[in-house]
Amino acid sequence: MYYVIARVLQACLVMLCVALVGFIVFQYVGDPVLALVGQETSIEDRAALRESLGLNDPILVQYLRFVADALRGDLGISYSFNRDVADMIAERLPATVELVLLSGVLGLVLAIPAGIYTGIHRKGGWAQAIMALSVIGVSIPSFLLGILMILVFSVWLNWLPSFGRGDVAGVFGFRSSLFTLDGLSHALMPAAVLCLFQLGVILRLVRAEMLEVLRTDFIRFAWARGLPAQVVYLQHALKNTLVPVVTAIGLQLSSLFAFSIITERVFQWPGMGSLLLHAIGQSDIPLLAAYLIFVGLVFTVANLVVDALYVMIDPRIRHGKV
């Protein structure tokens, strides 16, 4: 319990630091007053505006105001769209979430069993083939794979749509394209492209950890006790590989969230990634700062969840023995 509370406090601290970076970007990259007013505004008016915006207050006060605003969901107003940044993110978020979830599930469902299989049958033909394929998965750049898949499945075979997000349906108030067949058909290719890299990484990690664990004394002892293979592999070995695997999954999922940019671009997916590209192109500082904070939040929460999972997996952490 103490462990979890400590981790939550640490996470809050990390978020304050991320917010500080966001604040610095927001405050010091370009002059907000210049960005707001035109050429003909007088110096007095500018000074009045500066005062009314609170830009003359001490830095700490400005920072705290920034944090308090962010907590209330007020992340400022986009220069280029002239809209509330928080609203824009909320609008784009479901598209990215569904893409990441689909690719995450796809990746794990394939990677973990394949990792276990290749770990057990290290020298088997299938295992070698899977490993060779996973090298391709890790090394092909995702834009290339995306374009190839569009060529094959959309242009040649005409099975799947090549761009955009499909029909959206709402279930329990959450509107997503995953609930319609058309939506799924749109999401499948981007999700597959997105999951391929993490598939390779997690597969290789599970395999390496399995090889490591299968060499340990307690696995030898489990064999010597006459436990059947599936019990030895799944209950004794797999569970002992989970701590590093969960860590990797947490980091992978959060980086999918943050950096699905290229895939979204290739498939014209209207998610966060497209928004970020737009913000960079337009030097939209409030949008960039908000995106930065959002990415920080995703990583922090993912790590928090991973830390909490550690405690559930490994009792030695609970007892402070590791």
Add this chain to the structure above:
Amino acid sequence: MTDPLLKIEDLQITFPHRRGDFIAVQGFELTLNKGEIVGLIGESGAGKSTVGNAVIGLLSPPGRVTSGQILLDGQDLTELTAHRLAALRGRRIGMIFQDPMTSLNPLMTVGQQLAQSISILRKMPMRQARAEAARRLSDVGISDAKNRMDQYPHEFSGGMRQRVVIALALAGDPDLLIADEPTTALDVSVQKQVLDLIKDICRERALGVILVTHDMGVIAETADRVCVMRHGKLVETGDTQKVLAHPTADYTTRLIAAIPSITEREDRFRNPEPRTGDIDKWLLQAHDREEEGHFLNTTDLVKEFPAKGVSFGIRQPPFRAVDVPQIQIARGEVLGLVGESGSGKSTLGRLLTGLLPITQGSVTYTDHGDISAFRRAAPRKAFRRDVQVVFQDPYSSLNSRLRVDRILAEPIRFHGLASRSQTPRLVAALLERVGLSAEDGRKYPHQFSGGQRQRICIARALAVRPRFILCDEPTSALDVSIQADMLALLMELRRSLGLTMLFVSHDLAVVRQVSDRVAVMRKGKIVELKEAETLFQSPEHEYTRHLLSTAPRVEGHRPSNTAASTRKAIQ
């Protein structure tokens, strides 16, 4: 006479290799009856564990049985398919491994693991298996078994874990138990309890036990019969008492003679002939400006480790690992430090040599002053040169990427003890001094055996002309015959070079052979500190007596014994 439980005939085990097959075991034979313990003894690489693994069908690939039979109740195990052999594991044959710390799955409670085994092997529903598991845990001597079921392995002590391991190995009620070094990782006093437990179970359940070990003391205490192995071959077999008292094979005689005695100080370690070669003269230069008085002295030495974690803002009190009011080591003295694991003996050694920072109190060397009060680099460097360490594990204490001559030259050059051109000659002389050859300097550490590596470690310690050496369990990782050579070398060096030593060990017999005085540690405190002979002959503290009574003894053939007693008779 009933048929034996296990009969091994003409067993050959081969590990195929592209540069010729390696025959690990050849022409091995063994007969084991129910209710009998047969010991399998030999030094590392003798093939004793390989035999055990072959019986249970867990030879590490690519090893396989290439000829011979393993008959369990008349059924030849070498002819069974892997599948049928797997069905025998746990049900007919059980096995215990060396290290109880790593034999259990750290992520499952003890009860889960045991109940799982029972429910699978005896086809019981889980609820019933759990009740059975609790009963079995109390059978192997775990009190409060119902509550301890829900604890994880790390919450058990070493001895308790080995009890759990035994309960697990016996979950399917096998007829044959293979115990592979079951007590090697345990403290002496715990070792005796675990061996007694194995003996009791063997008698009660009419279990056949193969006890694989390198420790003659364990065999002497436990086994009915013994098989001595060397280089994969059976050297000698027979009743334990007979073999120990009147070994017929030359190797067995040497093996028994190599075991240091716990009952007396042996001549071979007592007065070695000092050597006076050139290298000894070079090494002795360190003694030129020697002052009077003790070599080192401590006052109120305390080492605390902060407790892990803070629960709800309340900091746990720190763990006091060492609390020693005073300890002195005289010049040229060997002080032995014994205790069980966790007694703080290694920590004390490290405090005295400045390897760990001190929490309270001070360590003062007469020639260097208070070691935590060095202000400048030069005196600290002089102290570091004068005080050297030989660690327990010769495998991990040498940099595997450096050639041996680099390993030895580095400290000499660092302390500026010889010019660049002189150093190779010194390195060669040092290697020869510790019993290696000068050409060995061109090899890498992995090309040496454990004993040779420990010699390199000793040479490295000597290279800077130290006057004080901390030996932290220097022979614990070595075979018994090599251990004797190593102790003889250390004693000879000590005499030739006038070294002062702190000798840390859990092995009472070893400590008796090398020490002038002995300190017994328990829970961070020294409970008794005396002249070695006085301590071993008339121990005063209850704990010292307990340690001495639990230490395994080999009362057997001992040529040095007879020589010593003859001399006593003459005097």
